[in-house]
Amino acid sequence: MTDGTSASPWLVVGLGNPGPEYAGNRHNVGFMVADLLAERMGARFKAHKSRAQVVEGRVGAPGPGSRRVVVAKPMSFMNLSGGPTVALRDFYKVPVDHIVAVHDELDIDYGTLRLKLGGGDNGHNGLKSITKALGADYHRVRFGIGRPPGRMPVADFVLKDFSSAERKELDYLVDRAADAVEALIAEGLERAQSTYNS
Numbered sequence: 186m187t188d189g190t191s192a193s194p195w196l197v198v199g200l201g202n203p204g205p206e207y208a209g210n211r212h213n214v215g216f217m218v219a220d221l222l223a224e225r226m227g228a229r230f231k232a233h234k235s236r237a238q239v240v241e242g243r244v245g246a247p248g249p250g251s252r253r254v255v256v257a258k259p260m261s262f263m264n265l266s267g268g269p270t271v272a273l274r275d276f277y278k279v280p281v282d283h284i285v286a287v288h289d290e291l292d293i294d295y296g297t298l299r300l301k302l303g304g305g306d307n308g309h310n311g312l313k314s315i316t317k318a319l320g321a322d323y324h325r326v327r328f329g330i331g332r333p334p335g336r337m338p339v340a341d342f343v344l345k346d347f348s349s350a351e352r353k354e355l356d357y358l359v360d361r362a363a364d365a366v367e368a369l370i371a372e373g374l375e376r377a378q379s380t381y382n383s
Contacts, residue, residue: 194253195244195370196279197222198237198270200288200311202344203260209346211330212263214359215287215311218328221363222256235272236261245371252370255279264310267318274319284323285366286315289343293329295351296358298365298381301325302374308339324369328362 199219200212207213223230226242233239237257245251255277259269274284282302288311293299303321306312315323333342347355361381368377 193279193283194241194255194277195283195285196270196273196277197254197256197285197287197366197370198266198273198315199256199258200263200266200286201258202263203258207344210344211289211347212343214289214328214330214362216258217355217359218287218326218362218366219256219258221359222254222366225363225367226254226256230258232260233257233273233276235269235276237269237273239273244367250371254370264314266311267314267316270315271318281319281322282324284319285326285369286312286323287326287362287366288312288328289330290327291330291332291339291343293327293331295329295331296354297329298362299325299327299329300365300369300374300378300381301327324374326362326366326369328358 199215201216202213223240228240228242230238230240237259239255239257241255243251244254257273259266261269288309302324306316333339365377365381368380
């Protein structure tokens with residue numbers, strides 16, 4: 186890490202749609218992880234002029250190893266996530282490689298995590314919007330939701346709540362995803378991948 190970026194905070198963007206009707210949707214797992222990270226920091230989300238809710242805190246062991254972190258939930262709807270993300274990047278002066286998007290991923294089995302830097306958007310409208318605004322060189326914590334059953338359209342599947350069977354494990358899996366975000370920030374991508382890329 187260069188000296189110029191060591192003082193920069195990390196920006197964790199949990200992807201989802203605002204509003205209580207979307208709260209339990211598969212597409213909102215990024216918000217669920219962001220909520221847990223905020224809870225761990227002992228802080229409450231506040232409205233920010235970037236059209237996002239934000240919370241500021243630290244991740245990692247207290248002392249020189251801890252990292253400043255801004256956790257955000259864009260309030261713009263999923264397909265417009267790029268606007269608030271760029272506004273937050275500019276406001277907090279965050280380099281792109283200090284940005285982490287947490288999102289649902291269709292091509293991974295339910296509950297499986299994958300951490301990576303860069304790559305395509307795989308048809309995910311939130312990532313598509315962020316990549317268009319920032320380029321692709323940001324980190325992703327991909328939370329597997331699996332593929333829709335039968336012929337259910339993808340759009341319907343991602344906007345449905347997790348099934349009762351899935352909900353039995355959901356708290357544990359969201360907890361693990363929050364651990365993965367913290368590990369990525371505190372220990373770096375390779376170490377976090379070796380622990381969490383199952």
